[in-house]
Each structure stands twice: as structure tokens, then as C-alpha cells.
Amino acid sequence: METKMVLTPEQQAILDGSKGETMAKVMKTMVNYGEIFGAEKMVPVTSEYGHLVLSFGLMFLGPVFDLYQELIDNGCLSAQKFTCDPRPYDPAVPQSPIAKAAAKVIYSKQGRYEKEMKQLGLLNDDSFTCTCYMPELGNVPKKGDVLSWAESSAVVYANSVLGARCNRNSGIIELFGSVCGYVPYFGFLTDEGRKATWVVKLETTKMPDAQILGSAIGMKVMEDVPYVYGLDKYLGNELNDAAKTYLKDFGAATASNGAVGLYHIDGLTPEAVELGDKLIAEGAKEYIITDEELQRVKDNYPCIWKDPNATPEMCFLGCPHMSLEQLKDWTAKLESGLAAAGNKKVSIPTVFTTSTPVLKEFKKLPEYKKLTDMGVVVSYICPLMYMDNPLCASKPVITSSNKLRTYTTSRYYSNDEILEMLTKGVK
């Protein structure tokens, strides 16, 4: 087969069928995908692990599971182990019997899906999370690694905070890259594609809420790369746990409220520290962020509850999954908030979501008992998948996740507002 792209002899041989017809189709897909974006070559995937966005056996995705079975039947397995996004249900999470029954129908292919993932190269049974890049999981790419990942929040984190190189791949494409071992060289894989076309200047009087700041930037720059000045004033110049947690939530909001796959934070993220304003492309546009601008963005979020005046019935925090730092921090805040209000338990059913390995670590700490004694359920579930169940979507759910707000009927409140509602009561 002839291509516009220049392939190595090995890549050309795979395309011509040296590893079988199915692998040839995998390579053809990756070459065609790259040629749309003018890629001139394919480069090896260099990370130790992959990450897949598909985590749910949704009944509608039969053709995807058939395709994965075709890969398995023809020996086209992943050349690297991979992690996957979080599972769609957890018996620990409160759900009505009818909603539970509906979830079993909606995710009726979960067994088939997980069996296929194990055959294709799933790292282990604890590998289901959107925050695979946390140290407890171990899927932490090195700076400069070329990845074949999907999951918008993980891709933007890997690119921005870790300095790895990954495009915003779709599901299936990310697995194909891990199967054939190559990805097309374009976009965020190139130095040019990593340059910022927006300069964002932070002129707020206090540290902005990560979720609102990310949302504002995402909606403004869409798929472009922003270079942010002024955030290091609040986060410091070291990528410690607090800064990484902030950037996790900030990045997820940029990626879901817009389509950001890479950002640079002046004085903090690795390429910004290394290259500074050399990362800014000529003619970059400017966006100034003030307290008023962030308030405007927040005030414009629609409330799509059936009854906008309904009393909240459930709270989800942890989309993307919470870090150990966040679980400990929330435990302390809830403890003091409830004590001040003279209450013992949170006011509505509340679920904090995190990965299984982080949950295992958290369970070793005294905070776990404190948190669960206050009535909070800690789960590995994907809250987005939970809310995709129409019977759950009809409930008035609150969250401080801008990603969850974007994809579901849940309503956004800031962390401070949620803390007040959980400790003093909802109206």
C-alpha cells in the first residue's frame, strides 16, 4: 500500500501484511489518521504503559467490543500493559433498586468488556481510574515520553504537568497505538505543536478556584495551547502534591469545558520552567482573568435540573478521581465544619471518588474512619457513568467538578459552597 507518509521498512511491512491482515488494518488506520493532520512519519510509543478511555460495557458499543475481539482472535494484543478509566458502578454507591436494575441493562456488556481488556493487556484489576498518573497507580510517564493515551483529563495532565507527549486521541485509536507500537507524528508530539497560541494573565485578588479558572480558559481558547502567567504566585514554583492536585482539576476543566490538551504554567510546569516565554508563538492572543471574569463564567453555568429550585439530594466529588491529599483535606474540612455547625453527619448522601490504589492507602489512615463515620461513601466509581443512567440523571445532584457538570445534569457549586451545604444542611 502506498502512503504520503514516509514509513520505515518495518512499518511498511506491517502495513503490507507481514504481521497479518488485522495488524495491517490497525497500521492503515493509524497512517490514515496521521495523514489527515499532515504527519510525515510514525514514531515509536516510548512510555511504559498505555491508558484507555473506555471503561464501561455500554450496551450500545457492541461494534467496539466486536472489533476488540477481532484483535484478540488475530493475536493483535497491546505491546504495553495499560490502565483504563473507572468502572461505571459500585455497589457501595447509593442507588435505588430500579436505578440499579437499569444500570445492569445499560452496562450489560461489562463482563465482556473486562474480559477483553484482560486479554488485550490490562495492567491489573486495580487499574480502573482516570488518574492513572498518580504514584499509587504507577502509570507515570517520564518527560518527553511519547504516549498513545486517551481520556482528556489524563492526556492534558501528562502533557502539561509531566511533560510527556500525547495527542488528544480517541478511544480505539489509543489502543491501536499500543498494539502496533507507533503513533503518527503531529500536534502535541512536535515542538511546534506545543507552543502557546494564547497568553493568559491572571489578575485576580486571591487564588482562583481551579475548576472555574480551567473552565474560563477552556471556553476561551478551545483546542489551543494557553501559557498562563501569575498562577505560580499562588501555587509556588514546585510541583508538590498540592500543586499537582490543583493542576489535575484545573486541567480537567480546560479539557472538558474546552478541548485543551496542553497548557503551560509560567514558573511551574516543566516546559515553562525550561523554556519560559520561548514557548509562546508569534501573534499569540491575550486573555486577562480578573475576579469579575471568573464570577461571570460561574454565573453563566446553566442549571438543567427538571426543577431548578429543587433541594439537592446527592453530592459527588472526585471527577477526576481525588488524590490522597484531597481525601485528607476534605476529611479535615468536614470534621471542623460539622463540629462548628453542631452536626455529626453530612446533610445528603455524599460520594467521594478515587482510584482503588489510593483508596487502599487512604484506608490505612485514621481519616478513612472519620470520613465514613461522617456519612461519606468513598468509591472507585466513575460519577459520570453513574449519572448517565437516566434514573440517576433525574435526581438533583451537586458537584464541584466542572467536568461532571459539563457532561451530566449535575449542578456546580464551589468547594466552599459544597462544604457549607454538607455541614450546615441543604435548602
Next chain:
Amino acid sequence: MKEFKGRAIVPGDATFEAVVTKNGFNTLASMQMMNLQPKTKCNDQSNPDLYKQIIEKKALCLPLTIGSTTGGMFLFAAVKEGKAPACLLFSQTIDSLAAAGAVLADVWAEDDMPVYDQLGDDFLNYVANGDKVTIKPDGTVIVNK
């Protein structure tokens, strides 16, 4: 009638009825309920241009797709199940998620879903719901009011 020239990523030669969104098309939010509907309707409450409109077997005219990186796999599944738009006509350069859906359907599905991009803002400003849109293999798109 007006003619536009774009890039034929997956070429076709046919005429379809247009359905138009000036907002980014959130594939997951729009299509996740497709198998519960007799004909695929847009399920994205955040997209007033398309919400509750039938998109199946129509020429979907859009700037680009947005949202979850499951987007390409949902487009692929929709083509395999016969629940997809007849073709996708992008005013901008196609995004990586829709491109994945286009290529996956082209290589792995039996049915075609022609995909054109770079048709320009004028195209999206001109085309309206219900117009007849003819696509040609060389990237030409003809809109008949």
C-alpha cells in the same frame, strides 16, 4: 444554490438533507442514547441548535466536535449500527476525535460515512436545516435552498 470547496477526507457522491449546528458537536452527549431511539436524535441539552433533532442519515453540518475522547468510538459504533449521520461536513479543520471516527469507519465498517472538512465559515453561515446538500468526490459541496 451555492457551491463550496473543502477537503474530502472520506469522499462521497450523494445528496442529503442538512441539519446544522453552529456550536461544537459533543459526540458523547449527543449520541449516547442512540440505540434507545427509533432514529438517532441529538441528546445534548447544552446544544440548542440540535437538541432533540434527528441527525441519523442527515448531512450533519458543524464547526468541529468537542467533548469526551470516546467521541471517535461512538461515531464508529453509530456507523456500524446504521445510526450515524449520512455524512459530516466541517467548516473548520477536523478535530482529532472526529478524524478518528472517520478513519475507523472507513477502514473497519462496511457502510460509508463521507467526511469533508475546511468548508469555511461561509458554508456554516449559509447552510440551514432542511437544505439539500450534494457532495462530490473532489471536495465540492453544493447547497440547494
